[in-house]
Amino acid sequence: xxxxxxxxxxxxxxxxxxxxxxxxxxxxxxxxxxxxxxxxxxxxxxxxxxxxxxxxxxxxxxxxxxxxxxxxxxxxxxxxxxxxxxxxxxxxxxxxxxxxxxxxxxxxxxxxxxxxxxxxxxxxxxxxxxxxxxxxxxxxxxxxxxxxxxxxxxxxxxxxxxxxxxxxxxxxxxxxxxxxxxxxxxxxxxxxxxxxxxxxxxxxxxxxxxxxxxxxxx
Amino acid sequence: xxxxxxxxxxxxxxxxxxxxxxxxxxxxxxxxxxxxxxxxxxxxxxxxxxxxxxxxxxxxxxxxxxxxxxxxxxxxxxxxxxxxxxxxxxxxxxxxxxxxxxxxxxxxxxxxxxxxxxxxxxxxxxxxxxxxxxxxxxxxxxxxxxxxxxxxxxxxxxxxxxxxxxxxxxxxxxxxxxxxxxxxxxxxxxxxxxxxxxxxxxxxxxxxxxxxxxxxxx
Numbered sequence: 001x002x003x004x005x006x007x008x009x010x011x012x013x014x015x016x017x018x019x020x021x022x023x024x025x026x027x028x029x030x031x032x033x034x035x036x037x038x039x040x041x042x043x044x045x046x047x048x049x050x051x052x053x054x055x056x057x058x059x060x061x062x063x064x065x066x067x068x069x070x071x072x073x074x075x076x077x078x079x080x081x082x083x084x085x086x087x088x089x090x091x092x093x094x095x096x097x098x099x100x101x102x103x104x105x106x107x108x109x110x111x112x113x114x115x116x117x118x119x120x121x122x123x124x125x126x127x128x129x130x131x132x133x134x135x136x137x138x139x140x141x142x143x144x145x146x147x148x149x150x151x152x153x154x155x156x157x158x159x160x161x162x163x164x165x166x167x168x169x170x171x172x173x174x175x176x177x178x179x180x181x182x183x184x185x186x187x188x189x190x191x192x193x194x195x196x197x198x199x200x201x202x203x204x205x206x207x208x209x210x211x212x213x214x215x216x217x218x
Numbered sequence: 219x220x221x222x223x224x225x226x227x228x229x230x231x232x233x234x235x236x237x238x239x240x241x242x243x244x245x246x247x248x249x250x251x252x253x254x255x256x257x258x259x260x261x262x263x264x265x266x267x268x269x270x271x272x273x274x275x276x277x278x279x280x281x282x283x284x285x286x287x288x289x290x291x292x293x294x295x296x297x298x299x300x301x302x303x304x305x306x307x308x309x310x311x312x313x314x315x316x317x318x319x320x321x322x323x324x325x326x327x328x329x330x331x332x333x334x335x336x337x338x339x340x341x342x343x344x345x346x347x348x349x350x351x352x353x354x355x356x357x358x359x360x361x362x363x364x365x366x367x368x369x370x371x372x373x374x375x376x377x378x379x380x381x382x383x384x385x386x387x388x389x390x391x392x393x394x395x396x397x398x399x400x401x402x403x404x405x406x407x408x409x410x411x412x413x414x415x416x417x418x419x420x421x422x423x424x425x426x427x428x429x430x431x432x433x434x435x436x
Contacts, residue, residue: 059371060326060364060368071319073318074326075325075326075329077325078322078324078325078326081321082314086314096300099300100296100303100304101289103293103321104292104296104297104300106325107293108292110325110329111328114329146279147278149277150278153277
């Protein structure tokens, strides 16, 4: 049995979306980020990323984490590569070469895109208006011009990242790119990227994940 | 035939170390970082990360990049996961579970460790003394306390990250941890991590890579 630890309003959205794509059942343990609680260490605090019970599962204290029949994994993009390979059929790699490409896109997204797309999300959406710094957001937009151009060029080919079909690579990269949606100026010069993201977000499994997410307390 | 693009004094050290571990022959194309050249765009500039000829191989303009019989991959840690799987025998995964763990450690190193270990390298070693900011280095040390404790706890078990043997996971994480060696205060409270890193650096393949590196113009 697969267990996914982590509230839907976290990077747990990534394995949840993938599980819905596969039709893979899972138990959901809604561990919440400690920083969202005023008293995470209180005896009656909800299970959170600083709770001893969760730190015994993942000593990093980060979500998502999975337990798949005793195999514990953290790092959302790696979790998805694993689940796709074990259970995902055509969502996973059909060869060692495709496997290499899927790993490459995951590491590319985590290092070339996410540090910047997160700043856009923070400084244009999630932070209270008084705490937003437009200059930080603008620097992040500038940093993403080149990676987004690379992605647009890649997607202008087959419309997908690996193997000419929708795979875990698209899920992983789309989830990291999503943090940048408050920067429409990044998507105007990248029509292939924009169309691909819209198609990803039109998938029933993505919509189901977002419905669960929005049902969860903010 | 495998081609590795990137000078040894770059993250190309990672696939080079792995190739030496495997005994895998490769052609080396010493593409240099453009920021290290005063005139990277000049007609007679050495092949660098802004050269059109290299951008046709990897439009991100980053090293290392490999071409393995036509399969082009970038992202050093993903390159290593691919090479270990295809050519590395016991250095690669023996099961889908091990494969998942190796992917997890690569993404963990890239996101939890490298942004901070790089700052230690910059501000205690590579930048000219006048450009170093001790506060940046100290903040990076503080940020690494927790991940290094997690790593130490993990290594205190079998002495290796995955499968109780030396694998690509050890190479990938050791190469990212290496950037922090100018912070000895991080290694004093982590004896298992310290011993593991020393053992990694005592390996003949690592020493051979470092010899090539030091032979290269600074």
